[in-house]
Amino acid sequence: MQALTGDTLDILIIGGGIVGAGIARDAAMRGLRVGLVEQHDFASGTSSRSSRLLHGGLRYLAQGRIGLVHEASKEKKVIHHIAPHLAEALPFIFPTYRGNRNWVLWQLKIGVKIYDLLCGGQNLGESSWLDQARTLKKIPGLKAANLNGAVRYFDGFTNDARLVLDTLRSADRHGAQLINRCRFNHAHRSDVWECELEDQLTKGDLQVRAHAVVNATGPWAAGLPHSQVKLRLTKGIHLVVERDKLPVTETVVMTEGSRILFAIPWGERTILGTTDTDYDESPDRVCTNAVDIEYVLRIANQFFPDAKLSAADVISAWAGLRPLIADPNGNASDISRSHEISNPEPGWWDVAGGKLTTYRLMAEQAVTQITKSLHMKTPCCRTAVEPLLQDNEVNGFSGILPPEFSRRAVEHYVSHEWALSLDDVMIRRTSWHYYSKDAATKALKVADWMGELLDWTDVKRAEELRQYLTMVNDQAFPKTPQTRQCEKLPMLPLV
Numbered sequence: 089m090q091a092l093t094g095d096t097l098d099i100l101i102i103g104g105g106i107v108g109a110g111i112a113r114d115a116a117m118r119g120l121r122v123g124l125v126e127q128h129d130f131a132s133g134t135s136s137r138s139s140r141l142l143h144g145g146l147r148y149l150a151q152g153r154i155g156l157v158h159e160a161s162k163e164k165k166v167i168h169h170i171a172p173h174l175a176e177a178l179p180f181i182f183p184t185y186r187g188n189r190n191w192v193l194w195q196l197k198i199g200v201k202i203y204d205l206l207c208g209g210q211n212l213g214e215s216s217w218l219d220q221a222r223t224l225k226k227i228p229g230l231k232a233a234n235l236n237g238a239v240r241y242f243d244g245f246t247n248d249a250r251l252v253l254d255t256l257r258s259a260d261r262h263g264a265q266l267i268n269r270c271r272f273n274h275a276h277r278s279d280v281w282e283c284e285l286e287d288q289l290t291k292g293d294l295q296v297r298a299h300a301v302v303n304a305t306g307p308w309a310a311g312l313p314h315s316q317v318k319l320r321l322t323k324g325i326h327l328v329v330e331r332d333k334l335p336v337t338e339t340v341v342m343t344e345g346s347r348i349l350f351a352i353p354w355g356e357r358t359i360l361g362t363t364d365t366d367y368d369e370s371p372d373r374v375c376t377n378a379v380d381i382e383y384v385l386r387i388a389n390q391f392f393p394d395a396k397l398s399a400a401d402v403i404s405a406w407a408g409l410r411p412l413i414a415d416p417n418g419n420a421s422d423i424s425r426s427h428e429i430s431n432p433e434p435g436w437w438d439v440a441g442g443k444l445t446t447y448r449l450m451a452e453q454a455v456t457q458i459t460k461s462l463h464m465k466t467p468c469c470r471t472a473v474e475p476l477l478q479d480n481e482v483n484g485f486s487g488i489l490p491p492e493f494s495r496r497a498v499e500h501y502v503s504h505e506w507a508l509s510l511d512d513v514m515i516r517r518t519s520w521h522y523y524s525k526d527a528a529t530k531a532l533k534v535a536d537w538m539g540e541l542l543d544w545t546d547v548k549r550a551e552e553l554r555q556y557l558t559m560v561n562d563q564a565f566p567k568t569p570q571t572r573q574c575e576k577l578p579m580l581p582l583v
């Protein structure tokens with residue numbers, strides 16, 4: 089905090105999601121004095137609530153948005169290069185059915201070949217197509233009636249929150265000052281921007297001076313003072329079920345009209361999602377609800393009739409908001425999945441929209457424009473070639489699957505990855521919360537370990553457990569077995 093409030097920064101970034109993290113890394117690697125503040129935990133916004141795909145977007149190709157797909161397809165390969173521990177080639181099987189005019193097999197066969205070409209000629213694997221018999225062999229339990237066959241194509245799978253954290257670790261190594269639990273409240277411009285921040289732990293105020301301020305607050309971006317961003321927020325949810333309940337070995341694309349949903353294999357689990365519904369409430373507490381859960385389970389049951397999935401099978405769930413760029417009237421614009429970098433006032437930059445997959449490119453473009461406007465000569469951007477982590481930093485504590493449950497891991501997150509609360513570790517550092525059937529028992533143990541490491545009093549420990557339950561309740565309604573387990577945790581009553 090002292091470093092942040094000392095000399096005038098070149099750039100102050102507001103928001104510690106993937107976009108803010110990417111900009112911090114890029115700017116720090118080019119030698120700028122960079123600060124980043126995040127009001128809660130890093131990655132606690134949309135960037136830990138995605139489908140975790142590194143993708144060009146076959147759906148956008150169907151809409152003819154070649155430029156967008158090309159850009160994202162190249163970036164998905166870049167992330168495989170810079171973060172191999174967080175990127176896996178993931179085959180997708182897209183079954184098609186007679187009578188479905190939205191998704192026609194011969195069109196998809198052409199589409200996936202174009203998709204391969206848009207990756208610069210070589211996708212993460214070569215696309216192909218399967219007849220009905222081979223499709224059913226690959227996906228046991230898939231609805232067979234009227235099945236035409238399927239196409240098979242490749243995208244990437246990642247761990248969204250870990251991608252943010254490891255991008256920040258890289259930014260940190262290059263000298264960026266990164267602070268979580270610190271909220272940006274106001275700013276005014278004299279010769280530079282004078283920003284008012286609030287430490288969320290002590291409730292103390294901080295003043296920071298910066299030549300440029302970047303609004304990278306995702307779904308919050310339109311509400312920030314000085315912002316000119318117009319967003320349309322849509323909510324998407326995901327459910328995690330046991331792999332045995334829906335044993336897919338490759339991602340299966342399930343359709344509803346022109347919409348597509350996925351069943352994604354994740355170790356011993358399957359992730360199901362997602363929804364896309366307009367959202368007008370505060371981004372602060374986005375929750376799943378019974379309608380969302382029923383919808384996702386209904387589509388999954390249509391495609392896998394024998395699975396007979398119900399809410400009782402849901403191990404965990406998450407909900408997130410897509411910060412889509414809107415037209416001036418607030419409607420989703422044609423470019424709603426692309427990003428926008430704008431400079432509505434001298435030194436103030438809004439960076440919004442885009443996807444997890446394109447975060448690095450957004451950051452490169454933003455930092456290039458900002459340094460130009462500050463008349464700074466900086467080295468070229470190296471974020472596409474230099475790995476996020478050095479060999480000794482990839483130590484088993486960051487990957488697509490959760491790390492082994494151990495005190496050593498918790499010590500690492502507390503001492504090297506800014507973990508301060510129980511949910512920082514259970515959710516964003518490890519995904520133990522989403523993956524484990526005994527998350528409540530694990531949470532108790534992690535609270536013990538964190539309590540010892542961070543000197544928590546009994547009251548603080550109980551508060552942490554209550555905060556964790558609030559979050560579990562938000563994420564899974566109606567109650568799942570996991571919620572019921574968590575309700576038995578020894579925590580402080582609500583006052």
Ligand SMILES: Cc1cc2nc3c(=O)[nH]c(=O)nc-3n(C[C@H](O)[C@H](O)[C@H](O)COP(=O)(O)OP(=O)(O)OC[C@H]3O[C@@H](n4cnc5c(N)ncnc54)[C@H](O)[C@@H]3O)c2cc1C
Binds near residue numbers: 104127137139322442
């Ligand atoms: C359901 C769903 C599925 C998705 N799936 C994919 C996918 O598979 N692949 C893909 O590429 N993309 C996907 N996306 C899109 C992707 O997740 C988002 O584009 C991306 O995470 C947005 O990142 P961000 O940094 O802009 O926002 P966020 O991650 O929300 O970060 C903004 C941060 O700003 C902080 N903040 C807000 N106000 C303040 C303040 N005043 N002071 C300090 N900090 C503040 C917030 O706390 C938050 O952490 C998906 C999105 C959703 C919702």
